[in-house]
Amino acid sequence: METWLDKIENLLASLFANIKLVEKGLLGLEGSYVELLTVLALGMLAVIPIFVPRNNRQIWRHVNQLFGLAIFVFVVFTCLGVFGMIRNFYRGLHEIGRENIIALYYCSVPVTILVTSMLFGPAFCGWICPTGALQEFVASLTRKWTKVHKKMGYSFSPPILIFAIFAALVFLLWMYRLSVTRLFFIEDASIYWSQVLIILLFVLAFRMREWDLKLRRLRILSFLIIAFGAVMSMRITSPVHFGFAKVYDPASFLATVMVALAALAIPMVWCRYLCPWRCVIAWAGKNSVRYIDFDESKCISCSKCTQVCDLDAVVNGKIDIHECHMCFKCVDTCPENCFSVRDDWSRSCKKS
Amino acid sequence: MQKKLILYLSYILFFSVQACNADQWPALRATNSAQGSIVYNGEFPLQEWHYIYKSGRRYKQGLAVWASPALAVVAGHPMAFIGGYDQTMHALDLVTKKAVWRKICNAEIGSAPVVGSINGFDVVFWGANDRSVYAFSAFDGKKLWTRELIEPSTTLGQVEVTSPYLTGTRLYISCFAYDKSLSRNEQSGLLFCLDKHTGKILWRIKAGSGFLSAPVGFVIDGAQYVAVAARRGLVQCFSVSGDRPEKVWEFQMPHEVLGSPAVTMETNPPMMYLGSKYGNLIAIDAVTGTEVWQRMAGNWIDNTACVGMLDGKPAVFVGSHDYRVYAFDAQTGKELWNRALGGEIYSAPSFFNIFDKPYVAVASLDNHLYVLDAKSGAVQTSYFTGQPIWDKVTKGETTWGSPVTISAGSNTVLIHGSFNDVVYTLPLTGECSLTAMARSVGSLWWSLLTVFVVFTGIVLPVCILIPLKKSN
Structure with a gap:
């Protein structure tokens, strides 16, 4: 079936492929620019919450959500909704080592979300998620x-x-x-x-x-x-x-x-x-580097943070990290600036 | 070695018996009526098989299938031949579930091959987008000939070579190569006639200034005709009995045409059926080229129709992007039934019989294959054929692969090159891992009721009420 000419051709192809070591390393990404763009775009959106100024932060957040919607609709092919992300992630994990390009295809979105959640908390939910933005x-x-x-x-x-x-x-x-x-x-x-x-x-x-x-x-x-x-x-x-x-x-x-x-x-x-x-x-975001700190001594118990949170994740300044979307509404609403966004790169930190 | 010798001997013996064998799959969809099926009476069991091929070549990782397969019984074994965007023709033995041979071309193969007979030996013919036609032995993949249809040129752009059509000693094939040095109206869509034994080009004729459909042939009063549809909708019929083609008639479709014509001789007069991009299915008198009837689907008909016999009467089946499969009386155009499925029907239907009961198989953009009762349109079964690996397919610009069938009673299988890079062989009567759970309207409501009962009767009490009671 495979003629000797095919063998020679494939041998030569593999020989030449090995010469360019840098290229060889990137071969796994060949033909997967859409996925690379996805990773870059989502990564960028996840990083934006760090840079935006506190003034008008909520407007920036909504702009970010709009970009998130556009990226998911026009760029991301692999996500296929919240259910599909879990299913495809499982499928992608199976392909690692066998079909790395397919693995990247299916894992790119969930991995980006998990990694950014580990670093910046559940900012994906509050700043990017298209379902969340729609609601x-x-x-x-x-x-x-x-x-x-x-x-x-x-x-x-x-x-x-x-x-x-x-x-x-x-x-x-x-x-x-x-x-x-x-x-x-x-x-x-x-x-x-x-x-x-x-x-x-x-x-x-x-x-x-x-x-x-x-x-x-x-x-x-x-x-x-x-x-x-x-x-x-x-x-x-x-x-x-x-x-x-x-x-x-x-x-x-x-x-x-x-x-x-x-x-x-x-x-x-x-x-x-x-x-x-x-x-x-x-x-993933339980022990994230970025978290919201609450200074109880400043609190005047006005309950504005509780009222503003759509998820009822804040009760009198106490934030439930299982529910928080890192939208920073509570931070931006608090009249006494009780909340502050902190980055703690120490792994030993344990936040309540 | 001994095994090989025995195989060769049995092969020769088989063909000495069938020396006068006709072409097994002479057209794009098997016959000029585009049924896309063959009958197999052999005893070898045909089982489920998911064929995946990774070539390891750097420019393309795997087999991206956009073409339809061709089927033939070669040396007693049913075989499927299918080309892909990995530029390779794959010959698949459906009994042993092995690729018997592969042939790499110099460009993608976007159209279905055909299987004909030369001196009693089965030969696979196909056109690749490297402007060439290939003829290889179906049994072992030995080259008989290749023929370049158009001279290479630095100004050539996109090339599209269609499926061939075989009749007698001739092979007809269409080819369009975009020449960047010419204006749009000066382009040439060419219909070629080749000697099927040698590949020698006997004649060629310009049949349009753009892409052409695969040619289809028919015989009326002993005279051979070949018809071809231009993408821009001009259908032309040539008399090809002589040394040179003579145009007999032409018919302008109302819109663009992506599929190929299907012809039936069972009507009076013989008729040709062709769908247009905006949903017209038109029956054309194959003798005079005049319109006999016209029906409208709700959306594009971008693939070939097929004609099958229902209770001795010809019926034409066609799929549309309005999710529906339509069945019309081929003679009168009366609608027999239409059936809404889960997605746009992009494939040509395959018509076949199991124990004399007629069925139609179609592929849909909801990534399912459906098998319908050809008499009523009721869904018999369906298969999930996977998500596209690369979801970048553009509707309405090209035709995609369609299913074909080997009709063999309880051994019947359906073969489909899916756009998730897999060529599926799926048993229609036995168990199949891909059988989808398509449901009737009644069962849908029952399942909703079940979810309601389970959620309110089990999930809510167990997850909420009991823990709440305990915590209180």
């Missing part, structure tokens, strides 16, 4: 309204109940339309996540104050399901998947609409209760 931008439309409920601690709220009924109707009608115009697969699992999101809206309408923290455990369950699916080679599409893939994915589109709708009532609802990637980022 935040959408939620800004109803911020005034949700703020009132937030003060009351989201006790039973008829408006949220009515909204949940409306969201459920949208979901069911859309599902009906899709079911008669398109063939569905088990892989279109994003519809289940959006269904759970709708059910959660009903639950939250009655029991948000009591159940909020407990419900956040669902993220672990979400992660376990996705990780199990990845190991079992099951293809599960996630919300916002349609934004990355060229393939039109109506199930994913519907799930994204549901996330956006739900975020109108409960800010950052996806991040709070269902995002599987959030567990991993929180773990």
